Amino acid sequence: xxxxxxxxxxxxxxxxxxxxxxxxxxxxxxxxxxxxxxxxxxxxxxxxxxxxxxxxxxxxxxxxxxxxxxxxxxxxxxxxxxxxxxxxxxxxxxxxxxxxxxxxxxxxxxxxxxxxxxxxxxxxxxxxxxxxxxxxxxxxxxxxxxxxxxxxxxxxxxxxxxxxxxxxxxxxxxxxxxxxxxxxxxxxxxxxxxxxxxxxxxxxxxxxxxxxxxxxxxxxxxxxxxxxxxxxxxxxxxxxxxxxxxxxxxxxxxxxxxxxxxxxxxxxxxxxxxxxxxxxxxxxxxxxxxxxxxxxxxxxxxxxxxxxxxxxxxxxxxxxx
Amino acid sequence: xxxxxxxxxxxxxxxxxxxxxxxxxxxxxxxxxxxxxxxxxxxxxxxxxxxxxxxxxxxxxxxxxxxxxxxxxxxxxxxxxxxxxxxxxxxxxxxxxxxxxxxxxxxxxxxxxxxxxxxxxxxxxxxxxxxxxxxxxxxxxxxxxxxxxxxxxxxxxxxxxxxxxxxxxxxxxxxxxxxxxxxxxxxxxxxxxxxxxxxxxxxxxxxxxxxxxxxxxxxxxxxxxxxxxxxxxxxxxxxxxxxxxxxxxxxxxxxxxxxxxxxxxxxxxxxxxxxxxxxxxx
Numbered sequence: 001x002x003x004x005x006x007x008x009x010x011x012x013x014x015x016x017x018x019x020x021x022x023x024x025x026x027x028x029x030x031x032x033x034x035x036x037x038x039x040x041x042x043x044x045x046x047x048x049x050x051x052x053x054x055x056x057x058x059x060x061x062x063x064x065x066x067x068x069x070x071x072x073x074x075x076x077x078x079x080x081x082x083x084x085x086x087x088x089x090x091x092x093x094x095x096x097x098x099x100x101x102x103x104x105x106x107x108x109x110x111x112x113x114x115x116x117x118x119x120x121x122x123x124x125x126x127x128x129x130x131x132x133x134x135x136x137x138x139x140x141x142x143x144x145x146x147x148x149x150x151x152x153x154x155x156x157x158x159x160x161x162x163x164x165x166x167x168x169x170x171x172x173x174x175x176x177x178x179x180x181x182x183x184x185x186x187x188x189x190x191x192x193x194x195x196x197x198x199x200x201x202x203x204x205x206x207x208x209x210x211x212x213x214x215x216x217x218x219x220x221x222x223x224x225x226x227x228x229x230x231x232x233x234x235x236x237x238x239x240x241x242x243x244x245x246x247x248x249x250x251x252x253x254x255x256x257x258x259x260x261x262x263x264x265x266x267x268x269x270x271x272x273x274x275x276x277x278x279x280x281x282x283x284x285x286x287x288x289x290x291x292x293x294x295x296x297x298x299x300x301x302x303x304x305x306x307x308x309x310x311x312x313x314x315x316x317x318x319x320x321x
Numbered sequence: 322x323x324x325x326x327x328x329x330x331x332x333x334x335x336x337x338x339x340x341x342x343x344x345x346x347x348x349x350x351x352x353x354x355x356x357x358x359x360x361x362x363x364x365x366x367x368x369x370x371x372x373x374x375x376x377x378x379x380x381x382x383x384x385x386x387x388x389x390x391x392x393x394x395x396x397x398x399x400x401x402x403x404x405x406x407x408x409x410x411x412x413x414x415x416x417x418x419x420x421x422x423x424x425x426x427x428x429x430x431x432x433x434x435x436x437x438x439x440x441x442x443x444x445x446x447x448x449x450x451x452x453x454x455x456x457x458x459x460x461x462x463x464x465x466x467x468x469x470x471x472x473x474x475x476x477x478x479x480x481x482x483x484x485x486x487x488x489x490x491x492x493x494x495x496x497x498x499x500x501x502x503x504x505x506x507x508x509x510x511x512x513x514x515x516x517x518x519x520x521x522x523x524x525x526x527x528x529x530x531x532x533x534x535x536x537x538x539x540x541x542x543x544x545x546x547x548x549x550x551x552x553x554x555x556x557x558x559x560x561x562x563x564x565x566x567x568x569x570x571x572x573x574x575x576x577x578x579x580x581x582x583x584x585x586x587x588x589x590x591x592x593x594x595x596x597x598x599x600x601x602x603x
Contacts (some may be wrong), residue, residue: 035458059454059489067447067481074387074451077436078379078459082451097441098478102448106428106438 021046023158135263389445443476472504487526
C-alpha cells in the first residue's frame, strides 16, 4: 500500500485566497462580463491584480457590504457577472437579508466570494472567525455553496463558478496550506473528489480539513485501517452518489470541517444518509462555540479540528458499527 | 403620451383596482399605493421607454424601473397590467395561492415587468445603482428610475447607497421619494424624524429636486421630465415627491391607519362610490 502522504505531496504552501485572486485575474482576461466589487479589503482578498488590469470593471464600494450586495444584484441586470469580495463574516451574516431577497430569491447571477473563513483567520479572534456561514448560505434555496481545500482547487472553483448561472457562495481562507491538488484537475460543481479507496471507514472532509484528513488517513492506514477518503468541495449541491457509494462499502462515516457542527457539511451528510443509508457518524467540527485569538495551528488543536481528532473520530466510529 | 384627460381617468381606475385588490384578500397596503398612482401612471404611460410585449430581464436599450418599497405592489401591478405586461384580469389573483402577483413583488414567479424582489426595505437603491453601472458599461443610454418610501429612508443601506452614487457619479439614475410623511406606526416625524431631507440629500451630493404635488398627474409628468435635464451631469438625481397617503378615498387620507389595512365590504363600497369605473374593472 502506497503511503497516502506520498500520493499527495506538495512542493509549496499557498493561501486559498490567492487561488481566488489568480482565478479572478484569469477571468478578467477571458470573460469581459466578469466584474468585481470589494468592500475595502482588496489586498486581503487578493483582488489587486484584477483591479489593476481592469479598473473599469472593478468597484470599490467602501465599508458598506449591504450596498455591495445590492449593487451586485443590480449589475446582473444587463448581463454582468459580479464577484463580490470581503471576509466571510461580512459576506454572509452581516448581509443575510440583502443576499436572501436581492440575490437568492431574485435568482441573480452573483458570486459571493468570502475569505478569512473559520478559525484559521487566527489572531483577529471570534468577531471575525465566522463558523456559521456554510449553514447560513446552504439554507438559501438555489444557493450553491463551495469550500475548496487548497490554492489550485480554489483557482479552479473561481473559474468554474463564472460558467455556472445562478448565485454561488465561494468560501476560502487566509493561511498558507499545502497545495496538493493537481493544477490541471477539472473542477466540477457538485462533484466530489475521491482521494483514496478504502473499506473500513469513510472520511468526508472539506476546505482546510482536507489536508488534515489526508494526514489522518495516512496514520490510520499505517495502523492497518483502510480509509475511503472524499474531498467534498461543494457542500450544496451535495454529491450524494459519491457518499452513498463510499458508505455502502464502509458502513460508517466521519465528517470534518472548519465550521459549526450545526449547519455544516456534517449536517448535510447526516440529512442525506438518515434517509438513504443510516450509519454511525462522528463529526469533527466546532461544537456550539465561538472561537478566540491565537495562531491558526493553536486554534485548530484547541477546538478539535486537527488530524488527531479525525483519527480519534475514525477509530470511535468503526467501533460503533 | 396619451391624452392627459385619459390618463387622469386611468388614475381613477387604478385606484379602483387597488382598493378592490386589497379588499378581495383582506390584506395588503392600500395607503401608499393610492398615494403613488400618479407617479406610476406618469412613469409607465409617459416617461419610461420600454416594450411591454418584449419584456426581458436584461432590458437592454430600455429604461428600467425598480420599486424599493415593495409593499405598494397593488399600484405597481395595476399599472403594469394596464401597460400591457400581463393580462388585467390577473389582478384578481393578487396575494392568492399560486399567483404571480405575490404580496410583495418578486421575479420568482416570472411576472413580466419585475426585475428584483422587494419588500424587505432599503435595498432598491443599491440594486438601481448596480443596474445603472451596467447600463454605462454596456454603453446603453437607458435611464434607471427607482421609487422609495420616506419611512424606508430610516434604513441605513439607503445612505450607503446614496454615498456611493454621488462619489461614483451615477448620473444615469433618477430616484424618487414618496414623501407622504407617514409610515405604518404613525407620522414619520413621530416615529423617527428624517430631519431636513432635502439638505441631507444635497449634503450627500445629489441633485435634489421636488414635486410639490405628487398627486397632480401633470405636475408629476413635468417633474420627471424636468429631472431628465440633469442626467449626465456627474450627479445622481433625487426627486422629493409630496403625496397624500390614501389619496382618492376620503377616509383613508390624513392618517397612517390605512398603510397596511384592507377595507371591509362596507368600506369598499364607500371607497368605490368615490372612484367611478372609467376604463373597465378587471
